[in-house]
Amino acid sequence: MSVVKKKKHVSKKNKKAWRKHCDIRDVEDFLEEQRLDERLGKFDTKPDSELFVVDTQGDDDDKAKDIKSETSEKVVKPTSAKERKRQQLSKTPKCYEILIPASKVPDPNAKRNHVNPVGSRPTALSKITEKKREEKGKFEKKVEVARKNRKIALDKKRKAKSIRNNFDLDLWGQDLPEAKGIPETLCDDFIPPGALLHNVLPQQRLRPKPPPPKTIVTRSAVDTPHPGISYNPSFKEHQELLQEVVQHEQKMMKREAHLLRVTTGMFSKVTPEQKENQWREEMSVGLPQPHNPANDPSDNETDNEYKAVNPPVKNKKKDHKARRKQKEQLEEKERLKRKKIEKKKISDLYRLRQLQSTISKTETRQAEDRTKRVTKRKIEEATALPALNAHKTPKKEPEYVDPEQLSGDLRTIKSTTNLLRDRFESLQRRGALAASKLMMKKKRKLKSYFKAGHKVTEKDIERYVTRSAGKK
Structure with a gap:
């Protein structure tokens, strides 16, 4: 149920x-x-x-x-591919099948207005531009260029179809190993040409090696040292080197003095007591000051009289005589000023020749300086180092040997410079190596702690205390 x-x-x-x-x-x-x-x-x-x-x-x-x-x-099959293609012309292509509507639903708006796509109808502006182009003859030029291009294409076709009378071209010669830059000594039937080309020396390859940069070509290979550095130099060469070193040291001292003047020397030195007093005065601005009996006004000064802080000002007007004197002073001042200007004009007229000569001299000097700068810039560009990285190349400082250390024998002389470092810096100065920066790692100060325990003796404590005191 x-x-x-x-x-x-x-x-x-x-x-x-x-x-x-x-x-x-x-x-x-x-x-x-x-x-x-x-x-x-x-x-x-x-x-x-x-x-x-x-x-x-x-x-x-x-x-x-x-x-x-x-x-x-x-069924009658088509005899040729041409007829098959003709039969397929009536069919819609597969790429357009997705555009054909599969639905049987009719269009709700049967009387739909036809809208022309954008650009199909010429606008007023496009008509004006086309008229301007036609007046300039751009369409005729376009037709001429197209005619020329067609002519060139036809000539190329004719040349390609023309029968060659000369049959000296080797069709298989380009695939031979010799044509790819592989020498005959390395050619082998059992080794592929890729492996052969890999083993060829760089000088024998087909691709040319690019020329070295201009800066390295124009520079000398190794800078010759000064003859005064020799272990047995002449007196004159040693003195010349000494003068160069003195000039370099003077320049460095002058630079250090300038840096000291513009940094530390700009600030005045103050003693600790003055600094303390100055700080106290700055911090106590606006605070109530302590009472000082010495600063109190005396009884004689006050004398029980009232004196205002801002006493009234009397409106004392000038009389006619004072006004006349003031006016005469202003006129005299203006007259002297005008007289000075007129005098300067006359003196400038007499100085015209001198001014002209100074102007011509300055112009010639400026032209000479300009030519010098241009020549110097050209020389620097020709001998400039290639920018291999952001660091600057180290400048070579003049070497000097003290006369007391000089000796005429190579056995007794002591070397003052490191040969490896000198060659390394020379390669950097000549642009063969990128300039490097000396990086010094700071040693960290490790703090030591004393770990107390039941096994620690008094000797261990004394040892730790002495070690920590020695470190300080």
């Missing part, structure tokens, strides 16, 4: 409750079928050829083969 469920009575006051508790599946199915009929068409309107298929094969395989052979005899 089937149990009949009691029907629930639910409030359908709101739209949300109506949707939740109403069964509308039958309406949705009906609408879905209607949309499907609109897309694919109704069965009543479709012909029988679209709905039904006639089975001509049957159940047996032999019958199917016979039917296939009969149908194949009836």
Whole structure:
């Protein structure tokens, strides 16, 4: 016996409750079928050829083969590819099949206005520009260029079709190893040309080596040292080297003095007491000062009289005589000023020749300086180091040997410079190596701690205390 469920009575006051508790599946199915009929068409309107298929094969395989052979005899196949292509012209290409509407739903707006695409209709501005181009003759020029290009293409075709009378070209010569830069000594039938080309020396390869930079070519290979550095120099050469070293040291001292003057020397030195007093005065600005009886005004000064802080100012006007004197002073001052200007004009007239000569001298001097700068810049550009990195090349400082250390024998002389460092800096100065910067790592100060324990003796404590005191 089937149990009949009691029907629930639910409030359908709101739209949300109506949707939740109403069964509308039958309406949705009906609408879905209607949309499907609109897309694919109704069965009543479709012909029988679209709905039904006639089975001509049957159940047996032999019958199917016979039917296939009969149908194949009836179908006339195209004889050539040209006819096949012509038959395919009427069909729509596969790339445009996606654009064909598959739905049978008609257009809701049957009388739709046709809109021309952008650029199809000429505007007023485009008409003006085309007219200007036609007046300038740009279209004629374009036609001439196209005609020339067609002529060049035709000439190329004719040359390609022309029969060669000379048959000295070796078609397989380009694939030979000798043509790729591999010498005959390395040629072998069992080794591929890629491996042969890999083993060829760089000088024998087909690709030319690029020339070295101009800066390295124009510079001397190694700078010759000063003859005064020799272990047995002459007196004159030694004195010349000494003068160079003195000039270099004076220059460095002057630079150090300048840096000291513009950094530390700019600030005045103050003693600790003055600094303390200055700080106290700055910090106590605006604070109430302590009472000092010495600063109190005396009884004689006050004398029980009232004195205002800002006494009234009397409006004492000048008389006619004072005003006349003031006016005469101003006129005399202006007259002297005018007289001085006139005198300077006359003196400038007499100094015209001198001014002209000084101007010509300055112009000639400036022209000479300009030529010197240009020549110097050209020499520097020709002999400049290549910018291999951001660091600057180290400047060579003059070497000097004290006369007391000089000796005429190589056995007793002591070397003052490091040969490896000197050659390394020489390579950097000549641009063969990139300039490097000396990086010094700071040693970290490690703090030591004393770990107390039951195994620590008094000797260990004394040893730790002495070690820490020695470090300090």
